Amino acid sequence: MKHLLSIADLERADLDELLDLSDSFVEVTQREIPKIPALRGKTVVTLFFEDSTRTRLSFETAAKRLSADTMSFSASTSSVRKGESLLDTVQTIQAMGVDAIVVRHPCAGAAHRVAGWVDASVVNAGDGRHQHPTQAVLDLLTLRRHRGTGLDGLRVLFVGDIGHSRVARSGVQALATMGAEVSLAGPPTLLPESLEGWPVTVAEDLDTVLPEVDVVYLLRIQRERLGAALLPSLREYTTRYGITVERAARLKPDTLIMHPGPMNRGIEIAAEVADGPASLVTEQVANGVAARMAVLWSILGSGGRIA
């Protein structure tokens, strides 16, 4: 595997292999000294044109756990503010001699463009509303560690702002590839304009389907991307689509709740639910490091059998 740009590039066997790898790295992250020399001498740069806490920290932690060197670039503190173009920025980074570039950018396709410009490997850490493949890998890993390797027939319901969500786009594809049955629920204004090609069903009424699903995957209400036309009021959203304590009580006892973070407590998820026993939120973050170690290793270490 040279790059990881979209989850659609990976077939089921590739995902299985990546998840098996991730299991090895989960063991590493749980050690007293959670560091291995696997990528000694490699340099990984995180190139972020959007704000991020967990994804960036997760990638940097993953790279450091593999003994790679890391460099970090934020648009807000760089020459981008002086007007430097993406191409020039990337060429500058390339000239310093890096092996992998982890890119987050508000424009869909940015990582793809970068991959065409450089010799280094490129990992898409989120491009606009398009893709966030490593999030999908860590979500599969988290589910697999709870449900065993077979995700066939697992019923997963995504709730919220599907239209703006790269997490949903990657996650739905990845889950469908693994054989899960995916459905969507959310305000019609926040669903994608067309669901053509999406391997999903749309749930008309959230409360009817809640008792039937195995996993509820909540998406963040992206207040920075929403205008009043799309979402008149947060309180109305919570009333209709928020996973409140009352709604959570309708779930099967073993239904799992996931959220990619950062959470809007009290909007899409009640604090009691977020911190409750069904919530996998902190596990997702923990598994994120192992999943990204697997991705970096597949790209920089193995000599490449995946994809």
Added chain:
Amino acid sequence: MSARDAMQPKDATAPDGGRFFVSGGATGPLTRRAQVFDADALRRSHTRIAHEIVERNHGADDVVLVGLYTRGVAVAHRLAEAIERFEGVTVPVGALDVAFYRDDIGLRPVQPLGPTEIPVDIGGQVVVLVDDVLFTGRTIRAALDALTELGRPRAVQVAVLVDRGHRELPIRADFVGKNLPTKVAEDVRVQLAEVDGAEDGIEIWGPEGTA
């Protein structure tokens, strides 16, 4: 080096699926030369090694058997069963993956073969690294590095079913099932029931047309 090195696929279209078995410098088609061990001989060999481990360490109380993926883990379990049978001591068995510690990462495909699982604290214990074939010694070197990060054993010993020579590092085995002179171009192929689903045996394969 052991079977593990060979498990890294050199050629995904190889008749054996391209994974596993020992490859030295072997290229091109190989034919079977000789069977070195059949199932009975292998069982006797396991039993003897198990006895030697107990004898050398004056019992098995502080011994931890750590198998190297994939066949080393199976061998380690067999040794532990044997020790339990005649000594009445349950020896902890671990599994170690050395992929991340190899010195040829980037030179060829190196894939982890499974999660490292060591059930006990190895600090102060005698760790016996168990593998099927000892070849260049590079796998054992990687295993020593991997162990260091898991704790500080009182001693580390090495047990292998076959020592085929051609060491590239100053490493030797403490317990050997059979010393087997080989050519670099030959393969030593180990088959274990619990891993390969076929009868136990060890064979030498070599390039066609040579003796």
